[in-house]
Amino acid sequence: MYTKIIEPRVSETDGVGHIYNTTLPIWLEAARNPIFKLFTPDDSFQNWKMIILNINVDYVSQVYFGKEAIVYTWVKKIGTSSLELYEEIHQNGSLCARCKAIYVNYNMEEQKSKPIPKSIREALEKHLYGK
């Protein structure tokens, strides 16, 4: 799996004193940078490939300011052109959130989805859930 350590920001807290729920999709996305780089090695937006189709986030327990959080990203399923991720946010040894995210490999110039190339598929397979 991919692992990303996040140091919570004060700007990411809310009036109740926790990390706000809309912050978690931002952290989850931040942890997908190595996957984006597989599809767009030069990090250019002209050449961007990964278009999101769905996110499904379970808020399990509160995340707090002042302690590092960890985002774990697994590959759940590699379709012809789609990619399903399973992600968890942990803090202090506890599971705080779970997410399923579905992306498609999309060619923006041609405006259509494209098969995920074999080399990327092999790189992703190293991060399969349950492996």
Place this chain on the structure above:
Amino acid sequence: MYTKIIEPRVSETDGVGHIYNTTLPIWLEAARNPIFKLFTPDDSFQNWKMIILNINVDYVSQVYFGKEAIVYTWVKKIGTSSLELYEEIHQNGSLCARCKAIYVNYNMEEQKSKPIPKSIREALEKHLYGK
């Protein structure tokens, strides 16, 4: 249903030129203010009740800078202490995103969920989906 008009901000766009996917949960939440006010009429965070349990967002088509977007919020199901919302984001007459969001009416001092009071239930029922 509740209706909230959003004027997209440049800060909400991404390098590809669209409104970024992590912005949509923020807009969807912004449109829930009248529901938050039902549960916390004085808008105080000491007295905050609505705790989110799950969001499930379908990204249907791109949202652009330069045109107003509209968020529609329906009440889908009122449980004993839980509340399920169904939401849509439209722009230019097209559906851009769909969301299901589940909240619980939570008493933070006692650290437990509470039944949704009858008066709030009646106010929410006016916004039931399909009505």
Place this chain on the structure above:
Amino acid sequence: MYTKIIEPRVSETDGVGHIYNTTLPIWLEAARNPIFKLFTPDDSFQNWKMIILNINVDYVSQVYFGKEAIVYTWVKKIGTSSLELYEEIHQNGSLCARCKAIYVNYNMEEQKSKPIPKSIREALEKHLYGK
């Protein structure tokens, strides 16, 4: 002056319970949309002109969730290619923040600043501070 009404979002509050200080530059920028449109009438980022050089924000008093805030934007000075704005955020009849922002009219393809055209200059002059 330009006037923009902002309905604060829960996601824009912080753990202390106020609108967070990093939110104010976002609101101030959101209120500049009509100025951006003068320079880029088609709202396209390929054709974007207004590049920010400096912001200077005075935090005068707290902004709260639950009440509308108003952003007022005046044109302070129109240079050959630069534009200086003066902005205020008010809530509940009180001044909450003041900002000076300096932009330059920039041609990204040629990578250089350009004189502000006469027609834009005239449109901006209607919003001069003190007029």
Place this chain on the structure above:
Amino acid sequence: MYTKIIEPRVSETDGVGHIYNTTLPIWLEAARNPIFKLFTPDDSFQNWKMIILNINVDYVSQVYFGKEAIVYTWVKKIGTSSLELYEEIHQNGSLCARCKAIYVNYNMEEQKSKPIPKSIREALEKHLYGK
């Protein structure tokens, strides 16, 4: 000085393809966590002390997605109850932004500013600019 490495997020880019200008105040604030901790060792918002009075940001050159940015934070001046910071954001060996930020040590319960304690003053002095 304090040093904070930031991995840019796609959600922090804008339609022009750069890190958006409203993101930089968020990064600058994120880099101040060790200073916030000096004043509020338990990271609790009930006990929060550092209230911002002013930020002044010079946007020197563009920041890009795909490469780490570094935020350097120096203490510029320690007043009786106020604290002035000088900050720089670098990427790829170039200066991208400069910021001056002024905070006050504030007791929210008593609603007044307080002298900065000697122990905090000594910890801050290790990070004085020019030292």
